[in-house]
Amino acid sequence: xxxxxxxxxxxxxxxxxxxxxxxxxxxxxxxxxxxxxxxxxxxxxxxxxxxxxxxxxxxxxxxxxxxxxxxxxxxxxxxxxxxxxxxxxxxxxxxxxxxxxxxxxxxxxxxxxxxxxxxxxxxxxxxxxxxxxxxxxxxxxxxxxxxxxxxxxxxxxxxxxxxxxxxxxxxxxxxxxxxxxxxxxxxxxxxxxxxxxxxxxxxxxxxxxxxxxxxxxxxxxxxxxxxxxxxxxxxxxxxxxxxxxxxxxxxxxxxxxxxxxxxxxxxxxxxxxxxxxxxxxxxxxxxxxxxxxxxxxxxxxxxxxxxxxxxxxxxxxxxxxxxxxxxxxxxx
Amino acid sequence: xxxxxxxxxxxxxxxxxxxxxxxxxxxxxxxxxxxxxxxxxxxxxxxxxxxxxxxxxxxxxxxxxxxxxxxxxxxxxxxxxxxxxxxxxxxxxxxxxxxxxxxxxxxxxxxxxxxxxxxxxxxxxxxxxxxxxxxxxxxxxxxxxxxxxxxxxxxxxxxxxxxxxxxxxxxxxxxxxxxxxxxxxxxxxxxxxxxxxxxxxxxxxxxxxxxxxxxxxxxxxxxxxxxxxxxxxxxxxxxxxxxxxxxxxxxxxxxxxxxxxxxxxxxxxxxxxxxxxxxxxxxxxxxxxxxxxxxxxxxxxxxxxxxxxxxxxxxxx
Numbered sequence: 001x002x003x004x005x006x007x008x009x010x011x012x013x014x015x016x017x018x019x020x021x022x023x024x025x026x027x028x029x030x031x032x033x034x035x036x037x038x039x040x041x042x043x044x045x046x047x048x049x050x051x052x053x054x055x056x057x058x059x060x061x062x063x064x065x066x067x068x069x070x071x072x073x074x075x076x077x078x079x080x081x082x083x084x085x086x087x088x089x090x091x092x093x094x095x096x097x098x099x100x101x102x103x104x105x106x107x108x109x110x111x112x113x114x115x116x117x118x119x120x121x122x123x124x125x126x127x128x129x130x131x132x133x134x135x136x137x138x139x140x141x142x143x144x145x146x147x148x149x150x151x152x153x154x155x156x157x158x159x160x161x162x163x164x165x166x167x168x169x170x171x172x173x174x175x176x177x178x179x180x181x182x183x184x185x186x187x188x189x190x191x192x193x194x195x196x197x198x199x200x201x202x203x204x205x206x207x208x209x210x211x212x213x214x215x216x217x218x219x220x221x222x223x224x225x226x227x228x229x230x231x232x233x234x235x236x237x238x239x240x241x242x243x244x245x246x247x248x249x250x251x252x253x254x255x256x257x258x259x260x261x262x263x264x265x266x267x268x269x270x271x272x273x274x275x276x277x278x279x280x281x282x283x284x285x286x287x288x289x290x291x292x293x294x295x296x297x298x299x300x301x302x303x304x305x306x307x308x309x310x311x312x313x314x315x316x317x318x319x320x321x322x323x324x325x326x327x328x329x330x331x332x
Numbered sequence: 333x334x335x336x337x338x339x340x341x342x343x344x345x346x347x348x349x350x351x352x353x354x355x356x357x358x359x360x361x362x363x364x365x366x367x368x369x370x371x372x373x374x375x376x377x378x379x380x381x382x383x384x385x386x387x388x389x390x391x392x393x394x395x396x397x398x399x400x401x402x403x404x405x406x407x408x409x410x411x412x413x414x415x416x417x418x419x420x421x422x423x424x425x426x427x428x429x430x431x432x433x434x435x436x437x438x439x440x441x442x443x444x445x446x447x448x449x450x451x452x453x454x455x456x457x458x459x460x461x462x463x464x465x466x467x468x469x470x471x472x473x474x475x476x477x478x479x480x481x482x483x484x485x486x487x488x489x490x491x492x493x494x495x496x497x498x499x500x501x502x503x504x505x506x507x508x509x510x511x512x513x514x515x516x517x518x519x520x521x522x523x524x525x526x527x528x529x530x531x532x533x534x535x536x537x538x539x540x541x542x543x544x545x546x547x548x549x550x551x552x553x554x555x556x557x558x559x560x561x562x563x564x565x566x567x568x569x570x571x572x573x574x575x576x577x578x579x580x581x582x583x584x585x586x587x588x589x590x591x592x593x594x595x596x597x598x599x600x601x602x603x604x605x606x607x608x609x610x611x612x613x614x615x616x617x618x619x620x621x622x623x624x625x626x627x628x629x630x631x632x633x634x635x636x637x638x639x640x641x642x643x644x645x646x647x648x649x
Contacts, residue, residue, distance in 0.1 A: 187584040188581060189602060214586060256518075258543070261587065272519075
């Protein structure tokens with residue numbers, strides 16, 4: 001039997017606005033195995049969050065529209081489900097953690113009640129049982145259970161994010177979608193929260209989609225990596241494959257843009273230019289105008305998907321003729 | 333030889349709150365040489381931004397002195413300060429809220445030149461604006477656009493051009509790249525570095541991101557709860573950190589590599605309250621090595637190696 005928990009195929013999501021159609025996601029294929037973590041990496045506007053929201057069918061509609069594709073969770077097609085069925089899945093089988101813990105919590109309800117709410121909706125338990133479970137969940141994420149009666153403003157940023165994690169995990173979800181869960185936190189607190197998430201993932205045997213722009217976080221938490229650019233996955237593979245044998249020029253550019261803390265180089269090598277306008281994506285490769293390796297064919301034709309082994313692939317013209325093409329590591 | 337451009341002596345900034353005095357900056361000392369960069373790092377609430385603002389006198393110091401080229405700026409009157417502000421500038425973190433949304437790019441850059449009557453002839457002034465736009469890598473065709481039409485990286489370039497408009501010598505960069513994507517972040521960092529080389533600028537670079545500061549600074553000062561706890565040349569601080577907090581901070585940075593795994597030091601708890609702090613080591617609640625002496629008295633900042641200062645009772649080398 002396959003261990004696939006989540007399978008997204010050819011997902012296309014557009015936002016239809018007065019100014020035109022924003023092509024946010026343009027044919028994304030990703031899969032998550034049980035107990036594994038997929039890192040979805042990309043910059044602002046790459047379509048990471050839109051992809052994640054589509055899994056929960058939370059794209060604001062209008063203007064958002066899932067144009068085509070399929071999203072299967074344990075073999076069930078989420079896109080064809082009725083709203084009432086979806087509500088049973090959200091928060092129970094699939095949970096989501098958002099970036100900003102300050103706005104994800106209700107300021108006028110105690111944290112204990114907010115955790116208990118999720119439990120009471122999805123499990124047939126009474127109030128006192130749910131309250132007790134809520135206190136247990138707080139303990140699991142490292143907050144004393146007796147603080148269940150306090151309000152969000154009485155907690156610090158890191159603790160609020162722990163509360164959000166407690167809510168997300170309260171019904172033992174099979175899939176957790178974490179959208180930049182530590183971006184708003186300080187590094188020492190980020191280290192605490194990442195440690196916690198790793199432990200809980202093992203404990204609950206969840207699959208996880210971790211959305212982030214930070215390759216350092218990916219290196220620590222993920223099993224597989226998908227690099228997203230202008231609404232497409234441009235490179236995907238296991239953590240080792242993507243980190244040790246970078247194939248796509250964009251992935252290489254991302255690595256070169258990060259100041260390396262253990263190596264004081266004089267100059268960073270940024271990716272020149274800006275991401276293409278999603279209102280008006282180029283005909284060929286979306287990365288064409290920023291790419292140092294661009295060829296004439298890149299401008300006019302969509303790049304093919306080239307596989308290196310079973311799990312590692314890129315979408316790039318460079319490897320079409322010669323599979324063993326080597327990127328030059330950003331050196332002039 | 334190298335001359336000190338800015339010196340901070342026993343600087344304190346307390347805020348009054350209903351629950352007592354909030355010690356945002358508590359008795360810190362440092363100096364910066366001309367043409368160098370001092371990285372000021374620490375987590376939210378450690379007082380790094382307040383320090384930057386007190387240095388520029390955007391906030392009045394509670395106690396202590398700031399000397400800029402030998403002049404005690406806390407004693408200057410309004411007119412004197414106005415003159416000095418032409419040389420001391422700031423670049424803010426958020427390029428979205430620090431630019432007037434109703435002014436065009438060229439108006440924003442022109443404004444300080446006009447207000448300070450640096451160039452009175454409108455035509456010449458316009459030439460200067462174009463020159464500044466070239467300097468920071470803003471294409472001239474963007475002259476008449478409004479900030480909302482531009483992305484974060486370009487907006488930050490406007491902020492930089494505005495800071496440079498007055499023959500600036502000293503800039504406080506308060507988290508200038510934190511709001512930007514990594515590929516854009518690298519562009520702006522390279523630009524700031526290049527400008528420093530070209531114009532001989534001196535920077536205080538405030539950030540929470542240690543990998544950025546390592547790349548950028550000559551000296552690094554680490555702050556914790558209003559205190560300066562360690563200061564050293566960048567290279568030395570990264571290879572040979574002494575204070576337990578600096579060590580934990582360095583180990584906590586997620587590294588984008590698979591080969592070198594750094595043993596993580598996970599700190600207990602979170603930053604404690606800066607309101608009416610006790611007379612102890614402020615890090616003692618979270619420190620894995622804390623002993624009685626740490627809870628009993630405050631460690632002074634001592635020079636343990638030429639140029640390397642640490643405030644810790646236990647670790648001195």
